[in-house]
Amino acid sequence: MSTLKKRLKEKIDAHRPRTVKLLKEFGNVKIGEVTIAQAINGMRGVKGLTTDISYLDPYEGIRFRGKTINETMDALPKPPGKDYPYVEGFWFFLLTGDIPTEEETKEIVEDFKRRRQIPQYAIDLLRNMPCGTHPMAMFSSAILSMQQESEFSKYYNSGKYNKFDAWEYMYEDATNILARIPSLAAYLYRMKFKSDIVIPPDYDLDLGGNFAHQMGIKEPYDDVARMYFIIHSDHESGNVSAHTTHLVASALSDAYYALSAGINGLAGPLHGLANQEVLKWLQGVMEKMGGVEPTEEDMKKFVWDTLNSGNVIPGFGHAVLRKTDPRYTSQRKFCLKHLPDDRLFKYVDMLYKVVPPILLEQGKAKNPWPNVDAQSGVIQWYYGLREFDFYTVLFAVGRAIGVLANITWDRALGYAIERPKSLTTEMLEKMAGIK
Numbered sequence: 158m159s160t161l162k163k164r165l166k167e168k169i170d171a172h173r174p175r176t177v178k179l180l181k182e183f184g185n186v187k188i189g190e191v192t193i194a195q196a197i198n199g200m201r202g203v204k205g206l207t208t209d210i211s212y213l214d215p216y217e218g219i220r221f222r223g224k225t226i227n228e229t230m231d232a233l234p235k236p237p238g239k240d241y242p243y244v245e246g247f248w249f250f251l252l253t254g255d256i257p258t259e260e261e262t263k264e265i266v267e268d269f270k271r272r273r274q275i276p277q278y279a280i281d282l283l284r285n286m287p288c289g290t291h292p293m294a295m296f297s298s299a300i301l302s303m304q305q306e307s308e309f310s311k312y313y314n315s316g317k318y319n320k321f322d323a324w325e326y327m328y329e330d331a332t333n334i335l336a337r338i339p340s341l342a343a344y345l346y347r348m349k350f351k352s353d354i355v356i357p358p359d360y361d362l363d364l365g366g367n368f369a370h371q372m373g374i375k376e377p378y379d380d381v382a383r384m385y386f387i388i389h390s391d392h393e394s395g396n397v398s399a400h401t402t403h404l405v406a407s408a409l410s411d412a413y414y415a416l417s418a419g420i421n422g423l424a425g426p427l428h429g430l431a432n433q434e435v436l437k438w439l440q441g442v443m444e445k446m447g448g449v450e451p452t453e454e455d456m457k458k459f460v461w462d463t464l465n466s467g468n469v470i471p472g473f474g475h476a477v478l479r480k481t482d483p484r485y486t487s488q489r490k491f492c493l494k495h496l497p498d499d500r501l502f503k504y505v506d507m508l509y510k511v512v513p514p515i516l517l518e519q520g521k522a523k524n525p526w527p528n529v530d531a532q533s534g535v536i537q538w539y540y541g542l543r544e545f546d547f548y549t550v551l552f553a554v555g556r557a558i559g560v561l562a563n564i565t566w567d568r569a570l571g572y573a574i575e576r577p578k579s580l581t582t583e584m585l586e587k588m589a590g591i592k
């Protein structure tokens with residue numbers, strides 16, 4: 158058993174009694190109430206999920222296992238000469254809450270390499286999809302195609318299924334998927350957008366390094382990949398991709414089914430697809446300007462035009478956050494260091510100035526500040542990844558780390574099948590006292 162799996166087992170054994178005690182002795186303690194608005198409007202703010210992997214404070218932003226993004230980046234081991242940590246060490250941290258040593262990190266790096274090979278049938282599937290298929294549909298389908306390899310599913314069907322051991326098989330599936338999907342994403346990218354000139358993996362490299370290598374993009378894109386995957390990994394359990402993954406896995410569907418479903422949610426323009434929408438929107442601005450640089454006044458006009466035509470400004474607003482997303486800030490910091498004079502970065506920075514006061518003036522959005530998606534496309538564009546249809550696939554690789562850690566713990570703690578209750582409109586009218 159690997160050091161990580163052993164450590165995870167210790168953590169699970171120590172944690173289980175806490176969940177059992179809460180359920181047995183304090184199960185009736187109220188943690189909130191639900192209003193009619195919440196029942197109709199997407200359950201915003203309803204407290205109905207439990208996770209210890211990350212917590213999202215509306216004013217502070219995300220903490221992974223209690224650490225801010227900066228604290229996480231500072232604490233984790235990094236490849237020699239690099240600014241950002243090994244993704245593999247971050248996986249150890251998300252699963253256990255412990256910062257791995259160099260040695261422990263390297264053990265996972267090697268474990269991931271052993272599991273990296275993508276099966277030929279998943280590649281064949283990608284190659285047989287119609288050329289107009291969106292990269293997210295291709296990515297999700299290829300992940301689902303590997304379901305036949307699920308250790309969890311084999312274990313469930315073995316007739317020896319035991320609720321307390323189920324997490325071990327979920328862990329195996331999660332690790333296999335995580336080790337493979339960066340290569341799968343890079344394969345998809347080169348096949349679809351780079352004349353089908355595919356680059357084989359380099360087994361000397363860690364996950365971030367190999368991803369950059371297989372994408373065919375030079376340093377510091379390896380660090381971009383590490384940073385990008387880590388900051389996009391987890392954002393509590395209630396967002397569409399995390400919640401869907403958790404929901405599907407709660408029926409004891411395996412990690413392949415659950416992740417594929419979760420990233421289908423990420424593909425929506427109000428969620429992860431917003432990262433490509435930002436660049437699409439900016440390109441529209443540039444086209445309309447006919448090559449002339451937009452001034453702040455021009456930009457304001459485009460923002461108002463978008464709002465007045467009934468559309469949202471992509472990359473701004475959030476269902477939980479009530480300040481600038483620290484994931485935006487950390488990418489901005491990266492841009493200020495590596496691409497301060499980039500034209501697109503300057504436009505995005507201009508939006509940072511222009512959009513919030515307009516959203517405040519319009520008075521609808523509860524949070525006028527930028528979210529993670531406002532900045533991420535610019536970095537990709539700068540390093541030569543200009544096919545913005547692909548951007549959400551990058552988000553999906555990152556998101557997989559968080560949601561797979563969560564469903565491993567879901568099985569460890571025996572979380573129940575999810576099944577909230579619906580009411581009819583007539584019932585709500587009665588509760589509201591409407592005749």
Ligand code: CMX
Nearest residue numbers: 427428429431469470471472473474475476521522523524
């Ligand atoms: N531009 C214009 N209007 C916006 C807005 C924006 N960026 N953000 C919110 N609003 C509007 C909403 O559409 C809603 O309008 P209606 O009352 O007409 O339906 C109103 O303001 C209130 O919405 P809210 O409570 O502030 O926001 P929600 O929790 O309903 O939605 C989100 C959150 C992210 C979907 C929304 O802010 C949005 O659509 N943003 C743009 C898309 C985006 O960037 N999504 C990515 C989020 C991060 C991620 O998941 O990747």
